[in-house]
Amino acid sequence: MIDPVTNQARDQMKKAIEVTHTDLSSIRSGRATSALVENIIISVYGGSQKLKVKELATITTMEAKTIVIAPFDPSIIAEIERGLQEANAGFTPVVDGEIIRITLPPLSEERRQEYIKLARTKLEAGRIMVRQVRAEAMKHLKKLESDATISEDERKHGEKVVQELTNEMIAEIDTIGERKEAELLQV
Template identity: 40%
Template sequence: MQKVIEVAKRDFATIRTGRANPAILDRVTVDYYGSQMPLNQVANISAPEPRMIVVQPWDKSILGEVERAILKADLGFNPTNDGNVIRLVVPQLTEERRRELVKLLKKDAEEKRVAIRNIRRDANECIKKLEKNGDITEDESKKGLDDIQKLTDKYIAEIDTLTANKEKEIMEV
């Protein structure tokens, strides 16, 4: 369940908000000498201003590849290449686009909740099997099921908190 929370944090960080955030580019891969490499492994990514991301490849010969990869990722950016670095101006989000991003966020959050519930179901089945085989008593089984439910509630509440914080960040103007 903790891994689901970590994945949720990473996934939510890649959802665009009105501010420049280098994590937006985490899913971008670049063709680097015949193999696909994550952008952050072939370039330095920074956000020197609230509305700008600067990508500085360590190898200047792949500047064009990096630019194509950013365009292909369809993030809504128009990269500008000055021969040394690529600048991405983060456009202001429209109200409609903000609502779409919130819908995507909520859909993603629900998938994470389902994953946590699936883990709960598997753990409950395991405990019931142990009780059926006589490895644990009925009281131990009940306590185990209660503990699993408490953990599930805790992690679902954490997902809800992460979702609410990200939604607030997206809807900020």
């Protein structure tokens, strides 16, 4: 009877890790990745629509420091460029014919430290999400016990399983964080 509770907790914790991983991928390290620009929202077609860059163009990376954006509709290239400039993400887009090139400048030590601080904040948010899932699972197990659906021993066993899951998932978040920090410190 505790398996559905622990399985649901595991699934929700894995989703929390995915969200954390996605959040961290949007933090700029020394390398160019499409994640740096794909979720920037651009106002296009005279402001009538607000879409993400990934919905408006193909995003590729060339070398380690260059991102190339090729709009599906070349008529909106100026609007995409303006939106990227307004995003103030620490780079300057340059229109080159029907594509936009973004060459990433090297990160200063100060900027690296800011990004590390931001990464730690996002990691803590991920840990909090995992702990919230744990709290919900524990509450659910107690409710099952009070409804006489499971015994006290089953509840305690379920709580132990949920706590082990929590420890495992938080360790995974910590590992992801260590990798991101190492990536940010790499010059």
